[in-house]
Amino acid sequence: MKKTYILSLAWIVSVLSVLGQEKKINLNALTLEEAVKYSLDHSPTFIAQQLKEQQAGYKLSQVKLDYLPDIYVTSDLRRNIIIPSTPIPASMINPSAPEDELMYMRFNTPWSSGAGLNVTFDI
Incomplete structure (x- = not known):
């Protein structure tokens, strides 16, 4: 087994050395x-x-x-887990409501998204 291994290795080395030689030109x-x-x-x-x-x-x-030009594209998608409530006077919505009564309203949506494109060009 050892003899076969050594002979195989010697054969591979000799083939590689023959293939590595450049063609001689007379x-x-x-x-x-x-x-x-x-x-x-x-x-x-x-x-x-x-x-x-x-x-x-x-x-x-x-x-x-x-x-x-350098072109940059951005996008954003957000989920608003907590939508804040803003107190407003109830008389703005219902004119017959007392003036000191407050009404809490939400002015946001559960989901919001945005997109943008920025192009810069050197002059």
Whole structure:
């Protein structure tokens, strides 16, 4: 069992090392077009220039995204468990009621909700 385990591990390591190797190019047998393409693909200055262009593209997209508006949407739903009662003079509701009598009224609802939309835009 131990021998099988060691052989399997050695086989996996050898396969991974073979797969990890880069394809070798015979530089002496290249045509002019292949040589130009190879030199452009592996040129450090060309690669650096491509990375600078890519970085400039990312910066440009970031600047464009900065001009998009910020949109915030809010909503609220509340259940009013305790609805407060407000004392008012009873004569406001019933003109024949005595002036010193108070009547308790509720001015709220059991449920309340709200919604809002906020848009900000940099000029």
